[in-house]
Amino acid sequence: MIVKIYTTPTCAYCHAEKEFFKENNIAFQERDVFADAAARQEMIDKTGQLGVPVTDIDGKIVVGFDKSKIKELLGLK
Amino acid sequence: MYDLIIIGASAAGISASIYAARRRLNFKIITADIGGEVATSGEIENWPGVIHTNGIDLADQFRKHAEANKVVIESDKWVGDIKPARPAGGKEGNIFVVSGKNSGGSVFEEKAKTVLVATGVHPRQLTIPGEKEFKNKGVSYCTVCDGPLFGGQAVAVVGGGNSALESAIMLADIASCVYVINKNAYFKGEKVLIDKVSKNSKVEIIYEAKTQNILGDNFVNALEYQDKSDQMHKLNVKGIFVHIGQIPNSGFIPGIELDEVKQIKVNMRGETNMPGLYAAGDVTNIPYKQIVIAAGQGVAALLSVVDYLNRNH
Numbered sequence: 001m002i003v004k005i006y007t008t009p010t011c012a013y014c015h016a017e018k019e020f021f022k023e024n025n026i027a028f029q030e031r032d033v034f035a036d037a038a039a040r041q042e043m044i045d046k047t048g049q050l051g052v053p054v055t056d057i058d059g060k061i062v063v064g065f066d067k068s069k070i071k072e073l074l075g076l077k
Numbered sequence: 078m079y080d081l082i083i084i085g086a087s088a089a090g091i092s093a094s095i096y097a098a099r100r101r102l103n104f105k106i107i108t109a110d111i112g113g114e115v116a117t118s119g120e121i122e123n124w125p126g127v128i129h130t131n132g133i134d135l136a137d138q139f140r141k142h143a144e145a146n147k148v149v150i151e152s153d154k155w156v157g158d159i160k161p162a163r164p165a166g167g168k169e170g171n172i173f174v175v176s177g178k179n180s181g182g183s184v185f186e187e188k189a190k191t192v193l194v195a196t197g198v199h200p201r202q203l204t205i206p207g208e209k210e211f212k213n214k215g216v217s218y219c220t221v222c223d224g225p226l227f228g229g230q231a232v233a234v235v236g237g238g239n240s241a242l243e244s245a246i247m248l249a250d251i252a253s254c255v256y257v258i259n260k261n262a263y264f265k266g267e268k269v270l271i272d273k274v275s276k277n278s279k280v281e282i283i284y285e286a287k288t289q290n291i292l293g294d295n296f297v298n299a300l301e302y303q304d305k306s307d308q309m310h311k312l313n314v315k316g317i318f319v320h321i322g323q324i325p326n327s328g329f330i331p332g333i334e335l336d337e338v339k340q341i342k343v344n345m346r347g348e349t350n351m352p353g354l355y356a357a358g359d360v361t362n363i364p365y366k367q368i369v370i371a372a373g374q375g376v377a378a379l380l381s382v383v384d385y386l387n388r389n390h
Binding site: 011012052 | 110111112116117119131132133136137153179180181182213214215217219221222223224225226228251295296316
């Protein structure tokens, strides 16, 4: 399973989501859309919007830190 | 049954929880998130004992401080209703039924002798054409979250208080230029912030201007405002950050007394019109929405809860 999270350095929900991944031992790639213009464009192409966090779990996209949806896609209880 | 349920886990709720733990109350926190508006408030330089921090770190410290006192925090839960289980005025004191939804949609219900509501506020919207349509497509209510997406672009901030000023300061470091649209002829915020914004060469302040329309295709590309002589003007901006005040999260308690702007009415002990039901922090009618005030008010309400439990249960 490949988990990518698109973040900005100052976004509280991004931070909370990364903490959630760590607590649940989920390996993830972080894409900082502030520092990396290509990541920003990639996020816009995937979602057509500019809100963070965006999570990509094996190509399935979640906008915002929607914990129940993310848990479902990760197969967590 | 719990002695107390605290709803909310930011400055007021967490401070109350630390005191409740030290008083050995049987209690827990039920909350949507941890840190609330504190977590999204960027740089923080007025929390005593910490010269400089930010919203994310302070919210983290809040959580850790509560956990160090073995406070149970149940997050991702949205309280939808609080009802007294017995009529008020009886000898035995009230019991409250607190119910709502978990993040997956299932329902929960808890009983407690007292409840402390510390649910805070959420950002007010402009309610103008284009605002809903372009939310997260250029329109944002959280500069700290979304500001970094607008590197090198022109943006606008709407508002005239501290939040708008802080937003403009942050964006001036990221964006190519920042228009601040203030409907008044002056700013209501702190002098130190007003000075920073006024002196910043990347910021242009537009006073006495009413934001009227948000325009764009897939994303925002312009904002229209009306000046004091009713002339319309168009600004080409990619981002619009709305910081025009807050709305209390107070609409879920039947029978509770609210003021004209929907804040829960409390006295200096944090008591509401319903015996056993307390409120603290930004959701109340106490003036000045500040983290340090919310924290103190949370403690005052908690100590009132202890007095009440000793007298009534």
